[in-house]
Amino acid sequence: MIDDTIAAIATPLGEGALAIIRLSGPDALAIADKCFEPIGAASSKPTDADTHTLLYGNIVAEGRTVDEVLLAVMRAPRTFTREDTVEITCHGGMVASQAVLQTVLAAGARSALPGEFTRRAFLNGRIDLTQAEAVSDVIHARTDLALAAANEQLAGKLSQRINKLRDGLMQTLAHIEAHIDFPDEDIAPDTLAQLTGRLDAALEFIDELLTTANEGRILRRGIRAAIIGRPNAGKSSLLNQLLGHDRAIVTPTAGTTRDTIEETANIRGIPVVFIDTAGLREAADGIEAEGIRRSHESIAHAELILHVLDAGEAFTAEDQKYIEEFSEKKHLLIANKIDQPRMLDVSVDCHETCALDGTGIEPLKDAIRDLVWSGAIRADMLPAMINARHQDALRRARAGLTDSLASLRDEATLELIAMDLRIAANAVGEVVGKTSTEDLLDSIFSQFCIGK
Numbered sequence: 001m002i003d004d005t006i007a008a009i010a011t012p013l014g015e016g017a018l019a020i021i022r023l024s025g026p027d028a029l030a031i032a033d034k035c036f037e038p039i040g041a042a043s044s045k046p047t048d049a050d051t052h053t054l055l056y057g058n059i060v061a062e063g064r065t066v067d068e069v070l071l072a073v074m075r076a077p078r079t080f081t082r083e084d085t086v087e088i089t090c091h092g093g094m095v096a097s098q099a100v101l102q103t104v105l106a107a108g109a110r111s112a113l114p115g116e117f118t119r120r121a122f123l124n125g126r127i128d129l130t131q132a133e134a135v136s137d138v139i140h141a142r143t144d145l146a147l148a149a150a151n152e153q154l155a156g157k158l159s160q161r162i163n164k165l166r167d168g169l170m171q172t173l174a175h176i177e178a179h180i181d182f183p184d185e186d187i188a189p190d191t192l193a194q195l196t197g198r199l200d201a202a203l204e205f206i207d208e209l210l211t212t213a214n215e216g217r218i219l220r221r222g223i224r225a226a227i228i229g230r231p232n233a234g235k236s237s238l239l240n241q242l243l244g245h246d247r248a249i250v251t252p253t254a255g256t257t258r259d260t261i262e263e264t265a266n267i268r269g270i271p272v273v274f275i276d277t278a279g280l281r282e283a284a285d286g287i288e289a290e291g292i293r294r295s296h297e298s299i300a301h302a303e304l305i306l307h308v309l310d311a312g313e314a315f316t317a318e319d320q321k322y323i324e325e326f327s328e329k330k331h332l333l334i335a336n337k338i339d340q341p342r343m344l345d346v347s348v349d350c351h352e353t354c355a356l357d358g359t360g361i362e363p364l365k366d367a368i369r370d371l372v373w374s375g376a377i378r379a380d381m382l383p384a385m386i387n388a389r390h391q392d393a394l395r396r397a398r399a400g401l402t403d404s405l406a407s408l409r410d411e412a413t414l415e416l417i418a419m420d421l422r423i424a425a426n427a428v429g430e431v432v433g434k435t436s437t438e439d440l441l442d443s444i445f446s447q448f449c450i451g452k
C-alpha cells in the first residue's frame, strides 16, 4: 500500500553539533547507496550492510562531497516504521543538514509530511493510535510528570485498558447477537443479569477513564494563570519568584508593566503558563491603555487568576470589583508585601507572600496545584490520562452503552440492544484506532512536526 520512500530532517532546525536525516520506505537503502561513499575497510554500501549497523563515509552529490557522516542501516521490520530505515547523522546547522536532505531527495526520496513516519508506524501496526499520539506528547512534554505520563501511554498502558474494555463489549455483543440468530431461545434470567452486570462494569470503567480528562488536558496543554491586581501590588515581583528568575521588570513606579508577559513554569509537575499583566486601573496614557486592554484579554482566556493585593494598603472598592468579576473562575487571593505594616483589612482568606524574599512562595505553589488538580496525582492514574479526542470518543461510547443498558433493562428487542452496544464498541475502538478514518488520521498527524 505504501510504496514510496520518505525523508526529512529529524532534529530541530538551527545550530547544533549534529543533525539526523531520516529515510523510511522500500527504497531507503537503495537511495542511500546512491548518495553514500563508504570510507575504510569496515564500511560498506548500505545495501550490503547488516541490519542495525553503523557505516562511516561521505554523502556525495555529482562527485562532490556534501558532508562526512555516520549512516545507520535498519532493515524492516525491526524499525520504528516497520519499513527499511536509514538515519544519516551529519553535521548540524542549517546548511549541512539541508544539503544532505536535498541529496537524498534528488536520489529519489520524497519530502515527508508532518508526522508521516509515525503515521507509517501506525499504519504498519507497529503502534496504535494512542501510542502515536503519545509520541507527540513525549516531544511536547514540558514537565517530568507530563513526560512520565506520555511514556506510559507510549508503552501501551492506555491501549491495554482500552483494548480490554473493547474486548469485553465485543464479547457481550457476540453473546447478544447469538441470541438474535436463534430467536426461539429466550435469554435465561441469570444470563440477563450477567450481561447487565458486565455492561454496568464497563460503564463504570469508562467513567473512571473520563475523570482523567481534566488532568490529561492540564498535563498536555498546561494551564494559563493570569497574575492581576492594582498597579504596584507586586505582580511582576511575584512572577519572578514563581519562575525562579528575573523575567519581568520591577520598579517602584506604578504602571511599570505595560505589555503582557507570558512564561511557563513547572509547578509541582504541572506546566503553568503565568501571564503578568499591566496593573488594572484607569490608564495614564495610550500605551498603558493598550496594555490594560491586553490584560483583560489574557484574563479572559486564563483558567486561573492570581489576584495580588498589597498587604500594606487598605482594601479598595476596586479590589472588590475584581474579586466579583472573576468569581466564576478558579482564583487565589494573595496578600503580598507582608513585610510591610499591615493595612489590608479583608475578611476572605489570602495567601500571604513577600515577593522580595520569597516568603510564602512554596505554599502558594502547593495552593496552585491543589486548585487545578481535581485530586492528588495518583501514580496509578498516570498511564491513563486521556486527551480531548479520547474523551470525545469515550463520551459517545458512554451514551451508546447507557442506551443499550436501558434497552436491556426494559427488555427491548435484542436488535436494539445490540445496535447501541455496537455504537459503544466502535467508539471505544476509535480511541486506539481500530476504527479510524483518513480525516481523523490527517487531523492527528498534521499536528506533528516534520521528521516525526
Ligand SMILES: Nc1nc2c(ncn2[C@@H]2O[C@H](COP(=O)(O)OP(=O)(O)OP(=O)(O)O)[C@@H](O)[C@H]2O)c(=O)[nH]1
Binding pocket: 230, 231, 232, 233, 234, 235, 236, 237, 238, 249, 250, 251, 252, 253, 254, 255, 256, 257, 258, 277, 278, 279, 280, 336, 337, 338, 339, 340, 353, 354, 355, 356, 357
Ligand atoms: N516591601 C515589599 N516590596 C515589594 C514586595 N513585592 C514587590 N515589592 C516592590 O513593589 C514595587 C512594585 O513591584 P512590581 O512587581 O513592579 O509591581 P507590579 O504589580 O508588577 O506593578 P505594575 O507593573 O506597575 O502594575 C517594587 O518596588 C517592588 O520591589 C514585597 O513583598 N514587599
Ligand SMILES: [Mg+2]
Binding pocket: 235, 236, 237, 248, 249, 256, 257, 276, 277, 279
Ligand atoms: Mg508589573
